[in-house]
Amino acid sequence: MEILTTGEMEQADRLAIAAGAPGFALMLHAGQAVADAATDLAGQGPILVAAGCGNNGGDGFVAATELAARGHDVSVILLCGRDSLKGDAALAAKGWKGRVLPCDLSALGSPALIIDALFGAGLNRPVTGDPQAMIEAINANGAPVLSVDLPSGINGTTGAIMGVAVRATETVTFFRKKPAHLLLPGRIHCGRVRVADIGISDVVLDKIRPATFENIPDYWQGAFPVPRIDGHKYARGHAVIVSGDLTSTGAARLSARGALRAGAGLVSVLSPDDALGANTASLTAVMVRRMNGAAGFAEILTDRRLNACVIGPGAGVGEETRALVLTALAAKPALVLDADALTSFADLPARLFEAIKETGNTDIILTPHEGEFRRLFSEMSNKHPLRSKLERVRAAAGRSGAIVLLKGPDTVVASPDGRATIAANAPPWLATAGSGDVLSGMIGGLLAQGVPAFDAACIGVWMHGEAGHEAGPGLIAEDLPEVLPAVLRRLYDRFGIDY
Ligand SMILES: NC(=O)C1=CN([C@@H]2O[C@H](COP(=O)(O)OP(=O)(O)OC[C@H]3O[C@@H](n4cnc5c(N)ncnc54)[C@H](OP(=O)(O)O)[C@@H]3O)[C@@H](O)[C@H]2O)[C@@H](O)CC1
Ligand SMILES: [K+]
Structure with a gap:
């Protein structure tokens, strides 16, 4: 099975969109896959979604909306102001009709599951300040954690910890694994890894020509x-x-x-x-x-x-x-x-x-x-x-x-x-x-x-x-x-x- 760097995954995304799959449709599929995994992990208990300001957070909003529609008790914490969301993430947040809690660590509570949608492929610098405190609080909370795409704080291409990183129970990634799902220390932070189909055709791989594979x-x-x-x-x-x-x-x-x-x-x-x-x-x-x-x-x-x-x-x-x-x-x-x-x-x-x-x-x-x-x-x-x-x-x-x-x-x-x-x-x-x-x-x-x-x-x-x-x-x-x-x-x- 091919392994894609975060750059190659972006290319897959662009090729799929160029071939007619709307970008937001990919996000809807991604959020659904997260909701499916969350249902398996949380049972009937309350679920907290910790969302970041990019498309990883967007996936989190889609999952929150879907889980609420399935009857779960869901709350959302957002790292930034709702108004500052852009593009597909802003669209995904519009679909969420519940309350958005401010980035306050005490709001984490004692959920049955935390969905970590803070950072994914777009993490581009070491994590400090509020996001760092949030990641530390998620790790200390004791609830199982489902990471969206990557455990937040893990560099998808290298598997390195960018200062601090979520320790997930399970990680749902999309289309293909990234190096961080297999290389240490990333793999240890991922927990179980699920790869979800989000509607990107394998045909895009003919153009990307990945050179890295899982040894299976x-x-x-x-x-x-x-x-x-x-x-x-x-x-x-x-x-x-x-x-x-x-x-x-x-x-x-x-x-x-x-x-x-x-x-x-x-x-x-x-x-x-x-x-x-x-x-x-x-x-x-x-x-x-x-x-x-x-x-x-x-x-x-x-x-x-x-x-x-x-x-x-x-x-x-x-x-x-x-x-x-x-x-x-x-x-x-x-x-x-x-x-x-x-x-x-x-x-x-x-x-x-x-x-x-x-x-x-x-x-x-x-x-x-x-x-x-x-x-x-x-x-x-x-x-x-x-x-x-x-x-x-x-x-x-x-x-x-x-x-x-x-x-x-x-x-x-x-x-x-x-x-x-x-x-x-x-x-x-x-x-x-x-x-x-x-x-x-x-x-x-x-x-x-x-x-x-x-x-x-x-x-x-x-x-x-x-x-x-x-x-x-x-x-x-x-x-x-x-x-x-x-x-x-x-x-x-x-x-x-x-x-
Ligand atoms: N590609 C695909 O096919 C699909 C991708 N999908 C999803 O999109 C995700 C990628 O989304 P993305 O590109 O928007 O990046 P993401 O991970 O949300 O982070 C960017 C945000 O984080 C911020 N930021 C970064 N580092 C930071 C730091 N250290 N400390 C603080 N802030 C930091 C950065 O801020 P800025 O650099 O602008 O200041 C920006 O706001 C991908 O993982 C998957 O979940 C799916 O929807 C389906 C299809
Ligand atoms: K994440």
Whole structure:
């Protein structure tokens, strides 16, 4: 599903109006959708609408009018004088025949539901003064809150809190989600998110050409790899995972198991001499192969059947790992660079990015967490602290020439071609030692099966989040590969694939 910035949403609005849908009709639909959600939340209790001075407030007036017509006890507080309302908002306020209470905090009372219609897409500066006091009072009131379009105080495009923001129980937005419904902290303030149809045709998307999508199976169904009945394990690729030395071999093994469970036909751990014993003693279906430094690695990679490679988990930071990365880049298998492979270039990012661009290989994925991202892309994180995660990751993909996957509760995957996805399905207990190692392996396993890098990254992130739910609280990284069959079975069912 497409995600629209507030600017793109305005464009959708203009295109719909140009195609014959009156602007006020859109507002009427929006207000009705809010009224429907409010009825579900408030039961028969009294409802308070806190309205702002723009069209978000206009939606609030339409909802108030509709709810009163349905027999609810409704009151409205308005941030400004009724006379100062303009356009559709003024029209919507005319339809409201009840009293409008002044912006007085004591007027909030003890309603069964507060409808937050203070600010939506038009929020353009930090919230201070009376609106700030109103938002704080709404949050302190204790009643459930239904936000119209966005929780007031949240920037729709970045998800940032502009000083202070409503904490909603539910948010009703229109036509498509905005980045703030998925990116933190916005998502936390939204509560449940409902997307309402307000009469804008999907045809407008042909003109807007959005490049951001929610990371859900519908988005990548076409790229999802399904083993063929007439296939064999060699047709499903051979992923290789580079192991660290004797002191750190577990990360590569976690990664390897993730690759195997994600469907790679064969998986090998490439092990330095000193770690051969540890690796062979604890692996069965995953093969182990001796690898002596970058020269040995280069020789192994001359076998083109080894078509996907993961470097980073437990690899160690320094010149040796840099050499392994540059060797893999030169050999051009599909490549995941994670953890220490990224940190090894923290002081020399340009060297990594140039090497990536020189290969012409488009199947390269960098999978940093926030700390690794900051080290590798210091110019993107530190000079623009107010840039959204989405914008930062897009800029990083453009700068590096690789797919960049920035992990977190709102993992963003971006491609140098501008496409990006945001995932919202990761449970908090997924943030645990070794979890990222399994993710890099799962993506390596998908790459081995020939899935294009951007899709492999998106599928890996989504399945990793689902595996987190499947394993549940108390999860440790070892659980993740073991619950992948259940996740895959549900996906097969969802896609209607026979098994
Ligand atoms: N697009 C669509 O398809 C549809 C859009 N719809 C609805 O319209 C909403 C967007 O409406 P909008 O553009 O009028 O902006 P909105 O959020 O009401 O805020 C603007 C007002 O807030 C003020 N203001 C801003 N920041 C402030 C601050 N920090 N502190 C104080 N004041 C501040 C600003 O004041 P000004 O900058 O003029 O001083 C202005 O008065 C959208 O979210 C959706 O609900 C639907 O009806 C259906 C179709
Ligand atoms: K709002």
